[in-house]
Amino acid sequence: MEKKRVGIITLHNWFNYGSMLQSYAGQKNIEALGYECELIDFRHPRVDNNRSYKLYKPSEEDAEIAKRFRGELVRRKAAFESWLPLYNLSPRLYSSEEELKGNKDYDIYATGSDQIWNVNFRMASSAYFLAFTDSHNKVALASSIGRCKWEMLGNYAQHIEKFRQVYIREQAGADYLSEHLPHMKDRIGVMLDPTLLVSREDWEAVARESSFGECSRGDYIACYATLDEEMEHMLPMLEKLHRLTGLKVALFGMMQPRFADYIENVVDVGPREWLSLIANASFVLTHSFHGTAFSLKFQRPFITYNDNLENPRKEGILKKFGLLGRIAHQANEIEEIYKTAIDFETVGKYMKVDIEESRDKLRRALDGCR
Template identity: 45%
Template sequence: MKKIGLITIHNWFNYGSMLQSYALNRVLNEIDGYECELIDFTPASIVGNERSWRLYSDVPEYQELRKKYKKEIVERRNVFQKFEELYKMGDMVYQSDEEIEKNPPAYDIYITGSDQIWNVNFRIASRAYFLAFTDSQEKFAFSTSIGRCKKEPLEEYRRFMEQYKKIYIREKAGAELLSEMFPEKEIGTLIDPTLMLEKSQWEELVDTQRICEEEYIGCYATLEEDLDKMMPILKYLYEKYNKKIILFGMILPREEEWVENLIVAGPLEFIRIIRDADLILTNSYHGTLFSLMFQTPFFTFNDEFENPRKEGILRMVHQEKRMVHNLVECQKALDDVIDFSMVRCILGQEREVALNKIKEVL
């Protein structure tokens, strides 16, 4: 039995980060002859960072909201922590590059996992995500993302990336950039780990009961400034369809009377909300992925900047029209019907390719 050490952002209280961590951890453990543990690397830049930081910080501006939702905020943190029990974890806990380099975990194979852990523009940037703590010859990157990162900031980490046996990047644009940096290496792509599990494998984790008995439209936002721009779209959908609006995610609650704030929602509730919704409006990459997987009609909001993650997945399943930048674009696309049978077929093919690639290179 070969032991694999997988490093990724596994305990940032963010739906996508935690769901992709679980998915790749599970995929690797289900391959015969291998046992995979998540390396418990939690640097200071992640500790206590629940994304919806305004609710958890001491910023005076949000004091009243924190008081109003004090109970829900505590419960929300608890459901995220509960989800971590689904991981297969290593024993050691590391909180800095220095700690993990001083006493590195011992594995036969080391894997850098998914999420934007090679986007070194982020405050969470760390050489540990480039496996700098080990001289092993068995280093792989599976579905890793550089986000919108450009070549220049990545040069600092070149010597670490050169040591990888195989590199598979999540986005095509990222793979192309690394191919320019390392023309001698074969740089490939792999879909996000959440798509490597079948819909039925996610369904077995969650309660079959609907999270809301009424029909509803779900809105999952990760940024306050994006949600401000999404609110006119959301209000239009509310008035057009006369359905409850459930707002959830990494944002502050909204006080509009037509909005229901669902604060106590961890990764498993995230799946249920998307599964049972009549429509999803999201600015999130993983909100888009799970809408596709659960065949829930959706719109993916994007700002004026390019977004290789969202653009790439929508292009792959031929659903580019589902990306909207404003209310007018949403109104134009409302009557378009998503061919979910085609989507399901494409995702199934991509899943098979990804699983075969991983088994082939290990």
């Protein structure tokens, strides 16, 4: 019997750790169910990968920093580019929504994951709502709407209504959609981020392919951040963790380096190196959803920084596993959280159940497409 072909559209070509990891995972999860799967090679015109090798602002001071890390920046860009061959991409590259229109290459069309339904995002597109195809077989797999309000998201309601099944990554997002599209309530549910459905062993195998080589468990704090503003808030927390543990810090992510005697700026980090740094850390401090998710996957003790605004992405995953207490808003909360051990055995049991449920939802969503 000929395998059904699934085309999945997501932000696969954005040099962002979470986006590239979830793109790879989404494809692997679909293939594991016996389907052929291609990532539809849609290159959003607003995707800008310059940050992967031009991090620093054009001030005189930042130009000196860029010069200092020139070799590392070149290696980082290469590390991101080396991830792309892991994808099974569509033969055609699409550079606009117009070029996608009328696509009939697949039996099933899927969209997800990460924040591709966050229409406040600069890369928002009707393509991620599968507006380009008139297929009746459309499914959303762990898409996230972030903090979107209906004033914006409602503009895409006509496209959402044409989905056979919609799975949102966060419960709050699924509830929000159900509230505004009550006639779709029986077609809206929740599914774990695709990265969590890939086994820990498989991710560790990918991490071993990093430029760091066979990296054993290290005595360091992994600090992953993407935004300079967030990093400024995290620095007092990081200093506090350093004093509590006596450990050096491996600092990595898409932001400016920070200089202190306990910080090592690890700039030449692609997705494989990112996995290795999380997997082998003694402790993790992050403000990222995927930094949190992989700390759970690799069972590394962690603290997640959150601002005082509601953040359903980070709060949702931690609430699911009974770990809301791992969120810190300021440095004076760090010591108590650090001293509280995580019962990873119990978390693992909860996670195993949710992973099996999500895999079953994925199977039923795809098998239900005629």
